[in-house]
Amino acid sequence: MSERTTCVVIxxxxxxxxxxxxxxxxxxxxxxxxxxxxxxxxxxxxxxHPSTLRLLDELGLGERFARLPYSRLxxxxxxxxxxxxxxxxxxxxxxxxxxxxxxxPQWDLLxxxxxxxxxxxxxxxxxxxxxxxxxxxxxxxAGVRYRTEDGATGEIRADLTVACDGRxxxxxxxxxxxxxxxxxxxxxxWFRLPRAPEDHPSALTPRAGRGRFALVIPRKDFLQLxxxxxxxTDPQLRARGIESFxxxxxxxxxEFEERVDALGSMDxxxxxxxxxxxxxxxxxxxxxxxxDAAHAMSPVGGVGINLAVQDAVAAATLLADxxxxxxxxxxxxxxxxxRRLLPTIVxxxxxxxxxxxxxxxxxxxxxxxxxxxxxxxLRHVPKASYATAxxxxxxxxxxxxxxxxxxxxxxxxxxx
Numbered sequence: 001m002s003e004r005t006t007c008v009v010i011x012x013x014x015x016x017x018x019x020x021x022x023x024x025x026x027x028x029x030x031x032x033x034x035x036x037x038x039x040x041x042x043x044x045x046x047x048x049h050p051s052t053l054r055l056l057d058e059l060g061l062g063e064r065f066a067r068l069p070y071s072r073l074x075x076x077x078x079x080x081x082x083x084x085x086x087x088x089x090x091x092x093x094x095x096x097x098x099x100x101x102x103x104x105p106q107w108d109l110l111x112x113x114x115x116x117x118x119x120x121x122x123x124x125x126x127x128x129x130x131x132x133x134x135x136x137x138x139x140x141x142a143g144v145r146y147r148t149e150d151g152a153t154g155e156i157r158a159d160l161t162v163a164c165d166g167r168x169x170x171x172x173x174x175x176x177x178x179x180x181x182x183x184x185x186x187x188x189x190w191f192r193l194p195r196a197p198e199d200h201p202s203a204l205t206p207r208a209g210r211g212r213f214a215l216v217i218p219r220k221d222f223l224q225l226x227x228x229x230x231x232x233t234d235p236q237l238r239a240r241g242i243e244s245f246x247x248x249x250x251x252x253x254x255e256f257e258e259r260v261d262a263l264g265s266m267d268x269x270x271x272x273x274x275x276x277x278x279x280x281x282x283x284x285x286x287x288x289x290x291x292d293a294a295h296a297m298s299p300v301g302g303v304g305i306n307l308a309v310q311d312a313v314a315a316a317t318l319l320a321d322x323x324x325x326x327x328x329x330x331x332x333x334x335x336x337x338x339r340r341l342l343p344t345i346v347x348x349x350x351x352x353x354x355x356x357x358x359x360x361x362x363x364x365x366x367x368x369x370x371x372x373x374x375x376x377x378l379r380h381v382p383k384a385s386y387a388t389a390x391x392x393x394x395x396x397x398x399x400x401x402x403x404x405x406x407x408x409x410x411x412x413x414x415x416x
Contacts, residue, residue, distance in 0.1 A: 060407030
């Protein structure tokens, strides 16, 4: 079975859903293909940054988002000696309507975007549809082949295919686009613990002990924790078992000693193979990679979703008109990379610096927290926390919704 559309988007994550919605609002016929039957996955990027919240406002979706269950993260604070903390990033210093990072289950955000997309006549979302191959014609990518959950196969021809299918992108692999990998010495393990009334409701708190490092993220109904350890140690961690893992957590964070029994088995501890990489070229003729398909980010700072969304906005802004004219060129696709390359390089460089200068010395047992000069600056110059908050919450070169995609809250209402 063969079909045709103007743009086919591989992957229904934040980048794919935002791109599909924006292009549909420009009048471009777009199909988003998502291999799963729903968006319900634990420990995806659940951070929605101030720049993304502002984008939702520009799209007329701010009020809908406000009705979702979420918690507000106002600062990143590092414990130091004497029970004190030093604020590393203070989002309250950011100007604008959203001086915080919203912690919302990603499936709620994706369902919101899917609902908004379905209100556009040229938008199609196809769940349970896995892309298996690229269609090539006359030396260019001309669409995709897919397989549905029930085993049916088909193909969709398109003027443009956009890969938003993550760090293990099938489209990138099929197009022989290989990313440059940067050395990463850490991995992360995600899990949750019960939340108590006394827990700080609005601060992300790194915890450091000799040879151990973790992040505590307050969520509306639970605590989300990231345990950081040397890369390649997942087999040893699992072989030691859940009792040993509970002891590690209790020693690092004694205040959670009475809660670690909530972890029933190592199956509840999800391993993330941390990668930092990027493509030198984000496209071939007829195919564009954005988000993690173009540049995998470390979880440090939680900025991967923000960069992916801003890639999608830039792509829609630059490509809507060529798509409507039926004349997307390689130069048009290269322009997306040109626009988004500097923010990608800056954030990845910062993440790699934090890996080397903060996390690895703690894991090696050489330090118990940030370098002393950094702590001194943050203690004596509180406004320094604005710079970190801006890099995390807004980022270099923030993108705004293009005029064709903007709606008032009333215009974007399903009943409008």
